[in-house]
Ligand SMILES: NC(=O)C1=CN([C@@H]2O[C@H](COP(=O)(O)OP(=O)(O)OC[C@H]3O[C@@H](n4cnc5c(N)ncnc54)[C@H](OP(=O)(O)O)[C@@H]3O)[C@@H](O)[C@H]2O)C=CC1
């Protein structure tokens with residue numbers, strides 16, 4: 528089967544490399560014959576990290592769409608504008624699409640899956656969540672017997688890399704982010720990584736796969752790691768805990784779920800506290816399986832390429848399920864406001880805060896800050912109590 532790859536950046540170059548180097552072994556294992564007819568990028572005169580027949584290089588994606596021999600388009604340019612046009616044009620030209628573009632699926636999944644369906648083609652996206660970790664296929668296929676009630680995990684490699692380097696190597700936030708970008712982990716706009724947006728795209732996708740229907744991305748509560756200071760990392764350590772950016776989704780009813788992304792103080796007794804660097808880990812709770820844990824590299828050229836290639840092979844071997852259950856507009860989930868739900872919290876407030884007049888007790892005092900641990904209280908209630916403090920940070924605790 529002939530395919531065209533559009534976008535030869537970190538992931539696209541990796542996919543081309545795997546398809547060139549592993550052509551025979553992929554055929555031996557799957558009987559899939561995958562021929563890359565076009566590899567498209569804006570800059571095709573640059574150096575590549577491996578040898579291949581350069582005659583496949585083109586710089587106009589329209590050639591891929593216009594060629595009737597091409598059966599699969601692999602969209603790896605990222606972004607939400609041109610990528611959406613390319614994917615839509617590919618569907619209308621009766622071509623299946625494989626992508627790693629989580630932003631596009633989280634925001635436009637309902638529309639795109641509808642167009643794919645109308646044109647009788649496939650739309651696969653294993654690489655969109657968890658890099659090299661198989662998690663999309665398990666949720667759609669391997670765990671089909673279960674009602675998935677909870678999904679929780681570390682889903683952004685860049686912010687996990689930054690938090691790990693700040694804790695273990697005393698690197699500054701900016702130094703660690705720079706290295707993550709150089710390694711190809713970060714998004715073209717790294718605010719997506721550090722502000723919880725990328726993890727938000729991923730939990731949106733997983734929740735839709737788990738519960739069916741769709742979740743409106745704009746209604747989700749997202750918070751990133753920008754406000755985490757070395758003081759918080761030190762204080763968490765004193766509490767035998769580690770700060771992680773946790774994306775989570777909990778089913779509340781048939782039509783509502785609590786879905787959020789927030790930095791969380793995770794007890795060192797939990798496996799998630801040990802997931803470091805670019806690694807991701809995603810826990811699911813299923814009605815029959817109970818807890819299942821998926822762990823692996825969440826970003827970077829090779830792991831992500833592995834997931835994209837798996838989708839290509841799936842389409843070539845016609846070994847996948849088409850279903851109306853996921854990403855449809857007939858069941859749109861209501862998102863429960865996390866700030867109203869009682870939980871345990873870590874609070875850091877500047878010492879201008881009148882602790883005596885508050886219901887809180889000081890757990891620790893570090894520099895000019897009180898560290899407080901609060902139980903059985905909502906974030907909204909805490910915000911009201913500490914509203915006059917000059918500086919404050921409130922993080923959920925995962926015991
Ligand atoms: N990096 C990672 O670890 C992961 C990334 N993803 C997702 O994969 C996708 C790709 O990410 P990544 O590889 O990191 O991004 P990159 O920015 O490294 O690569 C994108 C490539 O597409 C090229 N491009 C842009 N516009 C066009 C066009 N019109 N025609 C042809 N090529 C074009 C870019 O060229 P130029 O640079 O000249 O603009 C660049 O080479 C994104 O959706 C991302 O979210 C998913 C999982 C992991």
Ligand SMILES: N[C@@H](CC=O)C(=O)O
Nearest residue numbers: 683684685712714826
């Ligand atoms: N920028 C993302 C890339 C993979 O999805 C991340 O850091 O996790």
